[in-house]
Amino acid sequence: MADEITYEYKTVQTVRGTDGLVISKLQKDGWELVEQAPGMLRSTLSFRRPKKPLPLLLIGTAAAFLVILTIVIGVASALSDGGEQKDASDESTAAASGKPSATSTPTAAESAATEVITPQNNPEFAALLLKADTCDDANLDFATRNKGRTIAFDGSIVNMAPHGDYATRYDFLLGPGDNGPKTGVGPAFKYEDVNIFDLKLTGKEIPATVGAGDRFHFVAKVGEFKANQCLFFLDPVSTETR
Template identity: 45%
Template sequence: MPDDIKYEYRSVQAVRGLESRSIAKEQREGGWELVDQTHGTLRTTLKFRRVKPDTTLSKAWGVFRGLAPAKQRAVVAGMAILLLLAAVGIGTSAAKEKRDAKPTDSVALSETSAPSPPPSVTQATGQTSGSSPAPTVAEEADQIITPENNEEFAALLATTDTCGPSVADFAAKYHGRRIAFDGSITNLQQYEKYKTRYDILIGPGDAGPKTTAGPNFKYGNVNTIDLKFIGSSVPSSVSEGDTFRFVAEVGQYKPVQGCLFFLTPVSTTVR
């Protein structure tokens, strides 16, 4: 039917006076039919059309449209049944593949991942036997640093360069952490206004004012209460040469103030 014919269109620019050549070329090479032309000053716009070629889908649609309404409904119902059967077949095939795969997966699992025996637990400590697990970051941060568990701290207590880079590096790396060591008071300066408050320098070992190793650890503006003595022996005062077990929090290192390494007392025990 003429009303069912579908066309495709295209436009071509041709130089004025040479339109016939362009029209002949389009008719010869593409089967295009001239339907309109618009003349410009220098060029002419040529508009062509040709019957749009049929595709398989368009042909099928044409056949379908030519059927009687009753036959069209029958075709639609048949296609719906075919689609339903295809969906059921795909679902059944997928379920079968899943059932077939399960035994294989189970065998592979049993062959490759045998359960390990539970760790034994000692009744005395409540800890599992074998090697101890590595400490977590939080546990390591809570651990008190001593010369026995930290090589950097052991080297720091043995240094003879109180203004060396190792002192600044340690203060920066472990700022806010707690350290513990056996030491003595190397210098004690009493405040003139407050007779019970002191600036106290401490060092490792038992040599007191004769200490030659370790940084210039300082407790600034403290009294005996601030030293937080623990244990059965709590002195009422302190003096140069007294030996203690110091636990302190790492503070600032101030090289411009005589290379002082400030600490905050946590606890002090008489040795």
């Protein structure tokens, strides 16, 4: 009798309107759609695909490893008494010499690199968000020094347009504050060639669609500032409703 097929399963949630994109991507990876349950704001998609059999060579290797591991444990047990006495002696010597622990603590520079930049903890960023000139050299200075770091600010969508000929990929123009298309201060932040899923929407009420005027708390990675376009490019990390 033929061997019974064993499946692995995956369930994902998508923002309404992006179902086709997610289904196509997973099908390319060998997943089969078995159920699609649409909701008010999100759809739940269930997939399955046959599990790959464990290669015989890998099974034999694992067995050999277990044998070796058993031998090593036996040898370690036999030497444990002498090892414990030596370790205690080494610890006493280290304490007497006053040498620092091997565990390192992050430097001030390392801590600064991982800190999320906000208007509350970074006066330079706070001032940048209030500048009336989107082409101000302060944009280039800030982008150059902080490229790759994470920033967070309350803002709104100034403009949203399809990217090229795509129907589900967009270019977003963002601004600080709540004024949407009427934003008059701060850099012209841009998300280029992203879909709704890339925004990583979070919050109590996740919208089915987004558009100009919608307000969010944006968290993003600093990209480059293109002075010839007066555009400050960012990469989305998360987008929280507010």
